[in-house]
Amino acid sequence: MAGLWWPVRPAAGALRAWGPRGPHRGKTVQAPRRPLPRTPWTTRGPPPGAPLPRSWQDKRPVQEQIPGLEQVTYADKQHFVPWLARPRHPRWERGWHDPRHSPGLRYEAMPLYKERVCYVCHQRTKMLEGVRQALWLTKTKIMEGLPPKVLSIIDEPANQLENQDERVQNAISHARLWNTTELIPKRESYCPVLLEDLLHLCRTMASKYPSLSKRMLARDYKVAAIWERESSMLQVRGMNGILLNAINPLLPVASKDEILATENQILETFHPISPTIDLQEVNVYEERNDTGFREGYPYPHPHTLYFVESANIRPTRFRPEQLRAKMLMFAFGNALAKAKMLYGDDPKVLEHPVVVQSIGTEGRIFQFMVFQLNTTDLASSDGVKNLVWIDSDQYMYDYIRYLPGIRKKVVKFPPGIYGYRPDTFKKFLALYLHGAVQDSTQNKIL
Amino acid sequence: MAVSSLTRALGALLLSSAPSLPQRAQHPRLVCLGGNLLPACHGFSTSSTLSTDNPMWKCRIKYTTRPIGMKKTGGRDHTGRITVHGIGGGHKQRYRMIDFQRLRYVPGAESGPYEEKVIQVRYDPCRSADIALVAGGKQKRWIIATENMQPGDLVKTSGHIGRMAVSANEGDAYPLGALPVGTLINNLESHPGKGAQYIRAAGTCGVLLRKVNGTAIVQLPSKRQMQVLETCIATVGRVSNIDHNKRIIGKAGRNRWLGKRPRSGLWHRKGGWAGRKIKPLPPMKSYVNLPTAAARA
Numbered sequence A: 001m002a003g004l005w006w007p008v009r010p011a012a013g014a015l016r017a018w019g020p021r022g023p024h025r026g027k028t029v030q031a032p033r034r035p036l037p038r039t040p041w042t043t044r045g046p047p048p049g050a051p052l053p054r055s056w057q058d059k060r061p062v063q064e065q066i067p068g069l070e071q072v073t074y075a076d077k078q079h080f081v082p083w084l085a086r087p088r089h090p091r092w093e094r095g096w097h098d099p100r101h102s103p104g105l106r107y108e109a110m111p112l113y114k115e116r117v118c119y120v121c122h123q124r125t126k127m128l129e130g131v132r133q134a135l136w137l138t139k140t141k142i143m144e145g146l147p148p149k150v151l152s153i154i155d156e157p158a159n160q161l162e163n164q165d166e167r168v169q170n171a172i173s174h175a176r177l178w179n180t181t182e183l184i185p186k187r188e189s190y191c192p193v194l195l196e197d198l199l200h201l202c203r204t205m206a207s208k209y210p211s212l213s214k215r216m217l218a219r220d221y222k223v224a225a226i227w228e229r230e231s232s233m234l235q236v237r238g239m240n241g242i243l244l245n246a247i248n249p250l251l252p253v254a255s256k257d258e259i260l261a262t263e264n265q266i267l268e269t270f271h272p273i274s275p276t277i278d279l280q281e282v283n284v285y286e287e288r289n290d291t292g293f294r295e296g297y298p299y300p301h302p303h304t305l306y307f308v309e310s311a312n313i314r315p316t317r318f319r320p321e322q323l324r325a326k327m328l329m330f331a332f333g334n335a336l337a338k339a340k341m342l343y344g345d346d347p348k349v350l351e352h353p354v355v356v357q358s359i360g361t362e363g364r365i366f367q368f369m370v371f372q373l374n375t376t377d378l379a380s381s382d383g384v385k386n387l388v389w390i391d392s393d394q395y396m397y398d399y400i401r402y403l404p405g406i407r408k409k410v411v412k413f414p415p416g417i418y419g420y421r422p423d424t425f426k427k428f429l430a431l432y433l434h435g436a437v438q439d440s441t442q443n444k445i446l
Numbered sequence B: 001m002a003v004s005s006l007t008r009a010l011g012a013l014l015l016s017s018a019p020s021l022p023q024r025a026q027h028p029r030l031v032c033l034g035g036n037l038l039p040a041c042h043g044f045s046t047s048s049t050l051s052t053d054n055p056m057w058k059c060r061i062k063y064t065t066r067p068i069g070m071k072k073t074g075g076r077d078h079t080g081r082i083t084v085h086g087i088g089g090g091h092k093q094r095y096r097m098i099d100f101q102r103l104r105y106v107p108g109a110e111s112g113p114y115e116e117k118v119i120q121v122r123y124d125p126c127r128s129a130d131i132a133l134v135a136g137g138k139q140k141r142w143i144i145a146t147e148n149m150q151p152g153d154l155v156k157t158s159g160h161i162g163r164m165a166v167s168a169n170e171g172d173a174y175p176l177g178a179l180p181v182g183t184l185i186n187n188l189e190s191h192p193g194k195g196a197q198y199i200r201a202a203g204t205c206g207v208l209l210r211k212v213n214g215t216a217i218v219q220l221p222s223k224r225q226m227q228v229l230e231t232c233i234a235t236v237g238r239v240s241n242i243d244h245n246k247r248i249i250g251k252a253g254r255n256r257w258l259g260k261r262p263r264s265g266l267w268h269r270k271g272g273w274a275g276r277k278i279k280p281l282p283p284m285k286s287y288v289n290l291p292t293a294a295a296r297a
Helices: A131-138 A148-155 A164-178 A187-207 A256-264 A320-343 A422-433 B002-013 B242-246 B252-257
Strands: A113-121 A140-144 A215-218 A222-229 A232-239 A242-246 A280-284 A301-308 A349-361 A365-375 A386-395 A399-401 A405-407 A410-413 A416-418 B114-123 B130-136 B139-144 B154-157 B173-175 B184-186 B206-212 B215-219 B225-229 B233-236
Touching (some): A164 A187, A320 A349, A349 A422
Antiparallel strands (some): A349 A365, A365 A386, A399 A416
């Protein structure tokens, strides 16, 4: 076997070359059962309780150990040397208060600081649970679909424009095809244009119903409303959307029986998530209820809120659920501010409920909402609740084709609107006409 | 010069060193990004420019669920030289701050077991495992997702050790003393409250082997055994994305997308480091300070 250059392995079952010798020869070595004894080969570091080595002990700076010792720095030398300490200069004081360069007060020092935290909903608040969270915060009961009053306005043939479908399709084409010279316009450009065109179409009905002229659009106004909800203070603040004001208020949509029936409804909670999640917590706030308009404004009553969701980038854009929650919160905020202005700050059930409508769109999908504020007593979760009718995800059209689809040199799919649905604009118009159209078949207040 | 020699001599006598880094105000949501915040600007100012851009994109103290832009290092350290080869390029990644300390009480809320709801489970470019957005109370945070976590699940976190072991569901987090022996765990801490540093990769799990008077012994995925205090929190179940090791890269380009540069093509003779090694398991690693025999006696 001499001369082999590969290592010779012993036969299977034979004794290992490096195993134990003597009386334990042949025994297989087991891992020790008990914990290994503390030897320099089995432990690292000092045993517990023993003093640590010098390099591991807590070191206090020399200045703390020798009182009165000053560090010698290279400040006098005016240049760096590696063996002297780095000079720590005192913070430079201007000596006089410059309003453009002052750091500002701490939150605790501000005059409006309060110990109690307030949760604010503003126009960029995207609520995690969406409409369910907004329902709890505003003590509201949800009803699917639009109220029967509004649906009856849709059904009447007199409430339609001449060539309604053609004119609406022209409006859509204007916004999405003809507005800019670029091939595919961005949402930021086509969404507000579409809303303006649809509003213009609605306004042309003023020749038929003269009370439609007693309305005014308002943009860039700020609303403020504050209420208590089960030991949390909540606020709605800020600019929301385009508000359509009217001289005469909207009449209540639900009957008294329906309002009293809401007392049995239990508000949905979502354990373990708190209902105030995603709201901004502030300690510095002012308790203010403000409709956004001064006294003496000729169009005092809020009618409809229009929300345009035109963010270009998808993560920043509101999803339909979040948009509906935002619409609900701001419709509630406007209604509450108006109710407190009319009937005072005391929490009570309202004799004449305040109705505010809300339409939100992102250029193609429309969300319709009718909100009725029945009570300002929101601190407890029982009692009369507010009502909201939501018609969600109404498509006005399926898609727009910008370039023609050509198959074998024949234009098979011309550019334009595909999948147009006329019902969506009928609902849009019905919500606009609501309050101005007198329904002969139904009573006004049941 | 005399003053400097005096201070040097005093420094030798006393236990002095450079003063420790100023502690940042401990915010309850402070998430330690990769250990202490290193001194990016060193203690001296020179007339020459520093050799590299400040690489520390990790400047955020407050926790957020929004992804943060990262700066790639390319294997270079603060001097600008390559310290780790084979890193560079790859798809741009954004870092999502993961909360590894599972048992984190919100200041103001009462301590005790609490539940959280899983909102979303998604891919994380910075690790092999998937991450889950969980919401509880008023806060949302990212955690490492376990194998069968779906949106809408409720996961429980508890710090209480009872007399009887808890029948834990996957995704829940309990102290090791409360779990039955033999459970598969992941996201293990070595010291209570430190945050999970072990068993975080995709598909891995450790096994709780036994519990010995106040400590627990866990087998890590490398078969090494580890002894920790029983109050250390661990999550139950396997980490998500279990088929991660079965994926086929397929082409060199995919490795480049992952940020791995090609290795040197120079032929080296393989030395003692190459080849299969059969060694006994390293000894059990103990993170517990047991009293010495002298103290026990």
